[in-house]
Amino acid sequence: MTKAIDNLQLNAEGKLKHFITIEGLGKTLLTEILDTAESFVGMTDQQIKKVPLLRGKTIVNLFFENSTRTRTTFELAAKRLSADVLSMSISTSSTSKGESLLDTIRNLEAMFVDMFVVRHGISGAAHFIARHTAPHISVINAGDGQHAHPTQAMLDMFTIRQIKKDFTALRVAIIGDILHSRVARSQIQALNTLGAAEIRVIAPKTLLPAHVETLGVNVCHNLNEGLKDIDVIIMLRLQKERMTSALLPSESEYFKCFGLTESKLKIAKPDAIVMHPGPINRGVEIESSVADGSQSVILKQVSNGIAVRMAIMSMAMQPQGGMQ
């Protein structure tokens, strides 16, 4: 799939139209997203938290998969941009009634929507919607299968930049279930685009995709070795069903090998930060004292999520006259 995916995401002027994946978006554009988000951060601390950038626009959060945090921050971001927001949790029930994904989209289109924020359990779903939706509608990917979760990756980049300033000297470790993680795929693409010095993925082979090194990462199966010289530690959530599908023997053995404890944290650089896209499994992938400790920036990630999503939504609506 070498054919450019960015043709879909950018309009003729090279501006953001859809936000489906980090792939194909250059450093300049990613930096522009981070800078735009910066301008919203100050604002969200104020008494009046709203700007009229998307006044009169209708945004539909279309969640085919459950999520509290992502949906809430998208909703807040849209409201602070003064858009009208509708959040829909579409369980698989409507698809089991025979309505196809495309039918769902067409029905909502008919209600004069300007933007879809889509989360779906199948890789490629957001891409599919962007390809088939009406030309005036923007699509933001809020996570599709194991493919991409680009807004999460951008809020992580934002958080890293806030603290570490420069990407080029950074060694970043991503630890856990890389195989099933759309977050990891998008983070890796973003970190490589922004010029991080090294990305290490640390996991047992069962939780790494085949040929993971082709993503531009170093591979390590041992946490003690992998944490050396690391500036940024990103922990991934471990789903319980990984135990029943013969990927891992038990939570306790996983925690023993790959769980981030205070003593293991000491192997990394003393000023290393600890990140997690949430929700956390305390005692499975991360010790509570680390999650709540001084090096943890997990809650910062959550609050940054609003500003970053405001930035992406307003930029994607810009060609449609959202931001003059």
Add this chain to the structure above:
Amino acid sequence: MSNLLIKNGQIIDPANDINQIGSLYIVNGKINAIDNEPAGFKANQVIDAKNQIVCPGFIDLSTRLREPGHSRKATFKSETLAAASAGVTTMCLHPDTKPVIDTAAVAELIRELAGKANYPQIYPIAALTQKLEGTELSSMLSLKQAGCIAVGNANQPIKNLLILRRAMEYAASHDLLLMFRPNDYWLGNNGCAHEGAVATRYGLPSIPEAAETIALDQCLELAELTGCRVHFGQISCKRSVIKIHQAMKYGMDVSADVAIHQLHLTENDMVPFDSAYHVLPPLRTEADKHYLRQGLASGTLHCICSDHQPHDIDAKLGAFPETEPGISALETLLPLMLKLVTKHAITMEQGIAALSQNPARILRLESGALTPGLPADVCIFDPELEWQVNADNWKSRGVNTPFWGQTMKGRVTHTLQAGQVIHALKATVSQES
């Protein structure tokens, strides 16, 4: 007496080692002679094949025409027209119809549908197991008597190796060929893309080569044990080619085919999430493609099949993993074969043999050659004629092809099935006396 003359064409008949410009005489639906005009021959029909190639009609080992059961996707009527326009005169039909081809009645229904479509040479492949469920043997003998040419389990898994062993023993008892697409169901893990860099980047559920090679190994061992004749279908990777080569060297009576798209496309050709590229087995790597081409050139892979799978629009509208796999492939079969010749991957004779002589031998059919006395299944094509894959030039109901919109070189001008012209591209058939 109906007499047909095809003149001035370059006659290529690999089975008889013929490659010459000349005349082909057809009398009463049978090949009569090449160049030596039969005594008292008077042509009712003359086809001038100047600058064209005249060869045996193509025999396709792997097709799905969607009837019975999925006439929304395609029908015998639509797909036999597509086949005729592609120079294909004989087709083998997989048993995963609805109902499954696991009773004589369904096999007879297929022969009947074929007759109604005026395209009699459609051979059903009988289900190896009842309902393709992989647990109980089908009535293979009755199915054979009802016209099934081989047995197979389509893409459905056999529950365990003991059942496969017994099915192969039973098939061997009735001298039935097993057509087997090697794929370990569990290792395949409901994947939709090759386990490589592309699937990793796009987070697509993936299928390793080992899903194919392990199933191939197991089936080879059981062929040795049971004496069952096996033909491996739609081979997709390098190590399979090596294993088949070794088995043949060891003296085993096995054969194999490759789907035409696997000889041209790899994972790197896939347009992101474009369901037109969703095929099973998945598009693999450059190295695999190279080995498949070599396997064809060296004779390890004997046949090229279209693996024709027409779909309705909805089947391909969705997120990639949720769409149905397969390409509507009959009509691009010849130009894509010719492209291999142009690229010097194979010779013209090899390409034609892989589409006629070799499948006929594997199926033990009295066809696939221009030998006097055989039914006149003939394909005439212009190797230089360019055409675009578009609605005007397309006959199949399924437009699901990654080659849509592309320009193809090489087109069938006439197809004869048992001496009957079942396709003529332009009015070059002239009536004489």
